[in-house]
Amino acid sequence: MTYLWLALAFIAAAVVAGVVLARKGAFPGEAGRHWKAVGLAFAALVVLTAVFDSVMIGMELFHYDASHILGVRVGLAPIEDFAYPLAGVVALPGLWMWLTRKRKQTSEGRAESGLKGLVPQALLASRPVSWINTAYPFTAAMLLTTREVDWVLIVGTFYFLIPYNLAMYGINDVFDYESDLKNPRKGGIEGALLQPRLHRPMLWLAAITNVPFLLVLAFAGGPAAWLSLAVSAFAVVAYSVAGLRFKERPVLDSLTSSTHFVSPAVVGLALAGADVTPGLIVVLVAFFLWGMAAHAFGAVQDIEPDRQAGIGSIATVIGARRTVRLAVVLWLVAGLAMLATPWPGPLAAIIAVPYIANCAPYWNVTDTTAARTNVAWRRFIWLNYGSGFLVTLILILHWSLTS
Numbered sequence: 001m002t003y004l005w006l007a008l009a010f011i012a013a014a015v016v017a018g019v020v021l022a023r024k025g026a027f028p029g030e031a032g033r034h035w036k037a038v039g040l041a042f043a044a045l046v047v048l049t050a051v052f053d054s055v056m057i058g059m060e061l062f063h064y065d066a067s068h069i070l071g072v073r074v075g076l077a078p079i080e081d082f083a084y085p086l087a088g089v090v091a092l093p094g095l096w097m098w099l100t101r102k103r104k105q106t107s108e109g110r111a112e113s114g115l116k117g118l119v120p121q122a123l124l125a126s127r128p129v130s131w132i133n134t135a136y137p138f139t140a141a142m143l144l145t146t147r148e149v150d151w152v153l154i155v156g157t158f159y160f161l162i163p164y165n166l167a168m169y170g171i172n173d174v175f176d177y178e179s180d181l182k183n184p185r186k187g188g189i190e191g192a193l194l195q196p197r198l199h200r201p202m203l204w205l206a207a208i209t210n211v212p213f214l215l216v217l218a219f220a221g222g223p224a225a226w227l228s229l230a231v232s233a234f235a236v237v238a239y240s241v242a243g244l245r246f247k248e249r250p251v252l253d254s255l256t257s258s259t260h261f262v263s264p265a266v267v268g269l270a271l272a273g274a275d276v277t278p279g280l281i282v283v284l285v286a287f288f289l290w291g292m293a294a295h296a297f298g299a300v301q302d303i304e305p306d307r308q309a310g311i312g313s314i315a316t317v318i319g320a321r322r323t324v325r326l327a328v329v330l331w332l333v334a335g336l337a338m339l340a341t342p343w344p345g346p347l348a349a350i351i352a353v354p355y356i357a358n359c360a361p362y363w364n365v366t367d368t369t370a371a372r373t374n375v376a377w378r379r380f381i382w383l384n385y386g387s388g389f390l391v392t393l394i395l396i397l398h399w400s401l402t403s
Helices: 003-025 030-058 079-107 118-125 132-146 151-161 163-175 196-220 223-238 252-272 278-300 303-308 314-318 320-338 345-362 367-402
Strands: none
Touching (some): 132 252, 163 196, 252 278, 278 303, 303 314
């Protein structure tokens, strides 16, 4: 079978799914905007795929058998490579529209009974747009250490891609339901509004989908893996559940949130048996500071609804202005820290710049105007994808230099 036929199979399935889901999920007047957005997104992915694949092929990280491709290339990337981003950009937005419409219908009182609707709501609650933020650190850490793909890497990547996010965000949405009702941001890409009837099933679903993976990964590793997995799981639970609610403990909230994203990398390093070097420690510290900055800045937009709900956070305690300035400083220190890492690590210092530029215009924001930072927070979500692209190029360079 040639790559073309395999690619066409993916595209056909994606087109059918994308069209059906978009029709079911679109409200009146949305269809035209939907397909325009799909076109723009695909154009951006074409550029990224052409650059990304050309770099990897140019470094001879992989190659294609000429007998299995058409021979048409964009840069060094075979035309077949563009089938997969096309499949994703056609199918996933339709899926998101369908899930979001389900949520809107439920909020308008057309709720189903029993467990019906749990899976779509659970998927929406898990924040698919952010799945990569936890799976990527694990995969990169383990792959760069072992230089091989094995069952532990595959299982761990899947776990930190979906079940982990289902637990982290699903548990949060259950225990934040009352405050989320007062928050206009909730109910879509920035957080689900789970109906009370789904709260207990969501907690059970989080447990059932997480515990087996944790046990398997613990079995695959030693004491270091056990400890890192325990810290990771505890941070997920402690952030939201009643009685602990680390998210309501200023500063500890940012520390815990950052742990959510750094701990997958630590788990990957532990499972791979990585050597702990000064350079590695600096990278993890920089990543941790980045995570703290991200959480602190994200908390600014919720100052008013959090105060109305009686929720404490780093932003409600020190105020919007100081929190924004703290986030800028943390991103700056994270970038400067990368300058102290072995080559090509210093190249990553530049990644802090767009985050600082996105946050800095709100240097003098007040508590009463804090909600305006939501515009920058939405940009932040997409900045992560661009940063991930740059980090991947740096990791590829590191791989080639150390091979």
